[in-house]
Amino acid sequence: MMSWERQITIKSKRELEIMRTAGKINAEALQAVADLTQPGVTTAELNAAADAVLKKYGVYSPFFNYPGAYPYPASTTISVNEELVHGIPGKRVLKEGDIVSVDCGTVYEGFVADSAITVPVGEVSELTRKLLTVTEESLYVGIKLMAPGNRVGDVSSAIQNFVEDKGFFVTREYTGHGVGRDMHEGPQVPNYGVPGRGILLRPGMTIALEPMVLIGTPATRVLKDQWTVISADRSLTAHYEHTVAITEDGPVILTMLEDGSKPGRKM
Ligand code: MG
Numbered sequence: 001m002m003s004w005e006r007q008i009t010i011k012s013k014r015e016l017e018i019m020r021t022a023g024k025i026n027a028e029a030l031q032a033v034a035d036l037t038q039p040g041v042t043t044a045e046l047n048a049a050a051d052a053v054l055k056k057y058g059v060y061s062p063f064f065n066y067p068g069a070y071p072y073p074a075s076t077t078i079s080v081n082e083e084l085v086h087g088i089p090g091k092r093v094l095k096e097g098d099i100v101s102v103d104c105g106t107v108y109e110g111f112v113a114d115s116a117i118t119v120p121v122g123e124v125s126e127l128t129r130k131l132l133t134v135t136e137e138s139l140y141v142g143i144k145l146m147a148p149g150n151r152v153g154d155v156s157s158a159i160q161n162f163v164e165d166k167g168f169f170v171t172r173e174y175t176g177h178g179v180g181r182d183m184h185e186g187p188q189v190p191n192y193g194v195p196g197r198g199i200l201l202r203p204g205m206t207i208a209l210e211p212m213v214l215i216g217t218p219a220t221r222v223l224k225d226q227w228t229v230i231s232a233d234r235s236l237t238a239h240y241e242h243t244v245a246i247t248e249d250g251p252v253i254l255t256m257l258e259d260g261s262k263p264g265r266k267m
């Protein structure tokens with residue numbers, strides 16, 4: 001288990017600009033994965049598409065060699081269907097109707113951007129589409145509240161209420177987090193909580209907000225590879241994440257594409 005007694009760091013305007021550049025590169029890597037996602041492609045090929053973008057910019061992913069039971073072996077985590085997070089890219093071949101959650105990180109000039117999308121493979125069922133829509137919308141519901149003066153609990157509870165009102169569940173075991181020179185800084189930002197509680201949000205804080213949503217129950221377990229997290233009942237899961245700066249003018253999403261649009265397949 002990670003320690004969450006981690007420092008909150010306040011970034012300068014200059015540092016936020018660096019993180020925005022990291023975020024653009026990260027978004028381009030996710031877009032490359034989304035563009036390649038189709039039936040017949042392996043998860044290793046998706047990871048290679050992200051790697052090619054990182055290489056083009058001469059940057060690397062903080063995921064690679066991330067400490068765990070053994071060092072994490074790839075630049076992205078690629079989690080299919082019941083896999084919630086931390087799936088290791090490999091030989092698995094995607095099928096029509098699958099969904100694939102891609103999480104990527106970028107280190108640029110010493111600062112980290114961290115972002116994830118869930119991409120449908122070909123045509124997906126109505127329930128699957130609803131899961132993706134609800135999970136993605138819950139991310140933006142949370143981001144809207146990332147303004148100075150609000151607290152972590154305001155963001156966390158808004159995500160939880162939005163997801164649970166739609167009949168789905170948020171995970172309890174994995175959370176969003178501060179991000180900066182380290183991929184995991186304070187504060188911890190769960191996807192559940194109580195309004196008015198928790199750390200006060202201040203300008204210059206940067207947070208990776210990441211709703212992880214399950215259809216059946218909130219329970220998860222870790223596979224024998226000691227990385228991949230799945231839903232305990234093996235029902236479908238989805239994951240979206242942005243790195244967001246809290247500024248005097250409100251939240252600024254740092255992990256959008258160069259043109260300001262979000263990465264992913266247009267649905
Ligand atoms: Mg991530």
Ligand code: MG
Pocket residue numbers: 114115176177208210241
């Ligand atoms: Mg994260």
